[in-house]
Amino acid sequence: MITAEGLSKRYGPKTAVDDVSFTVRPGTVTGFLGPNGAGKSTTMRMIVGLDRPSTGRVTVNGQEYRGLRAPLTEVGVLLDAKAVHTGRTARNHLRAMAATHGIPASRVDEVIEITGIGSVARKRAGGFSLGMGQRLGIAAALLGDPHTLILDEPVNGLDPEGVLWVRNFVRHAASEGRTVLLSSHLMSEMAQTADHIIVLGRGRVLADAPLSQLVEQWTTAQVRVRSPRAVELGELLVAAGAVVQGSGHDTIDVTGPEAWWIGDLAAERGIALHELTPTSGSLEDAYLALTGDAVEYRTRAVPEAGTPIPEVVA
Template sequence: MIELDGLTKRFGTKTAVDHLTFSVRPGIITGFLGPNGAGKTTTMRMVLGLDNPTSGSVLIDGKRYDQLKDPLTYIGALLDAKAMHGGRSAYNHLLCLAQSNGIPKARVTEVLDTVGLTAVARKKAKGFSLGMGQRLGIAGALLGDPRILMFDEPVNGLDPEGIHWIRNLMKSLAAAGRTVFVSSHLMSEMALTADHLVVIGQGRLLADTSMADFIRNNSRSYVRLRSPQRERLLDVLHEAGITVVETGSGALEVDGGSAEQLGELAASHHLTLHELSPQQASLEEAFMRLTAESVEYHAHSDPHRTLEPGQAAEPHRAAEPHQAAAPESQPWGSSWQQKNRKGA
């Protein structure tokens, strides 16, 4: 389990993470969502001890990351697919990690096979595509057979087969009782993968709830009806005290009633229905609605937009401070990596 309690991180005058408190539980996949600049990566870096909190705490199975002996056997993480020595082969990259964490050498071959990189195990990582780098990073996360897995944008660069593979891998890990914490901007993929959601905006917690409750609480759900006896159906619905929204397409939209109840009501009045369909917003629509006030980086839809006289252009905004501060940080966060960065 990962437990955050009042976790806060400031970079100068900027508060990147603002008193976050939540838990990531075993046995389910917890999705970590937020707009760009919301503080997701900073939060994950603090979990791994790569950034020190300004205040608050984060515990992994009851301990701080720096208190873990052989940390890869407790938590495996992928934060940056490029965080590896390009001159090392895939095999040697994983072997160095294994040796620094007391992991048997045989495990290297096992995880290379798991992620589908056996055929290129002796090739140098600098020649890998983004998708191959992602697979190697995932192999590193799995290396210590940890109880906790943490992934930041794990499907980035993967082809459809790879996306399907990592989705099923995360589900199997959660089904085995492991803790799986995953951040992604791909809402359609998150909707297929996550059971629970933690959503932040501008460093603050916005939601900590199940996927179903998140969509239900942050979107409009309704039932769409279509009938050749439209006017009679309208009368029946109004007589029952049901509020109806008429659309330009001829369909009727009903809030606050179930499809079953409306179907039975129409049948009791011998009305023919050509459509009776419950409608619910997608995860993306619910997310956009909840985070509308927390978006820090706004784009303009009109590429030819011109400024009004006297109107200043919006200044270019830099990325989160931690991204510039530690571009070469490894996802496992060990001091060993810092001492051996230039090893073969």
């Protein structure tokens, strides 16, 4: 279990993490989300003792990381897949790490097999692709068979097979009672992997809840209706107090009434329905609603398709 209590970190006048408290519990995959500059990486670095908190404390299974006698066997960490001696082979890199904790060479072979890097294990890490570097970083995190896993963007650069493997692996690890803290910017992947979500924004906790509860609280459910008389049905629904948006000549999205009520109304008026599909919001929708005012680095809006691009005048 990871427990943060009033955790803050300041760099001169800038506050990167501001009075953050949360608990990452065993047996669940906890997603750690937030815009760039939100304080996620700084928080993870404080968990594993790479940065010292300005105030507050964070513990792993009741102890600060620096107090762990054999940290590799307690906490598996992937923060930077590039943190490897580029002249060493993957196998030698893992053997060097194993030697610091008396971990047998057989375990090195096991994690090489688990992460699928056997074919490149004798090649220098400096020549690895981004995906292979990620796999080596995950192998290093697994070396001590730890009860706690902290993985920052573990699917970055992986092919679809690798992404699926990471998803299945972390869920299996949680099912074994391990503590898993997983950071990613891929909302669709996080939605399929995480049980619980912590969202940071400008160094503060914006949300800390089960994924389903977060989505329900921060998104609006709709009903997709398709009918040859969609316009007429939409007018009836608006008159009944619903919010209706057209998404096609025969399709409307309805907010307010439930699907069964819309179906009954259509039946009463003899309106044929070709589709009546309740839709819920996504994790991405909830995340954007939560962090809309907490984005530090904001990009310019992209023009809609078909919008003319202004000419550049020399």
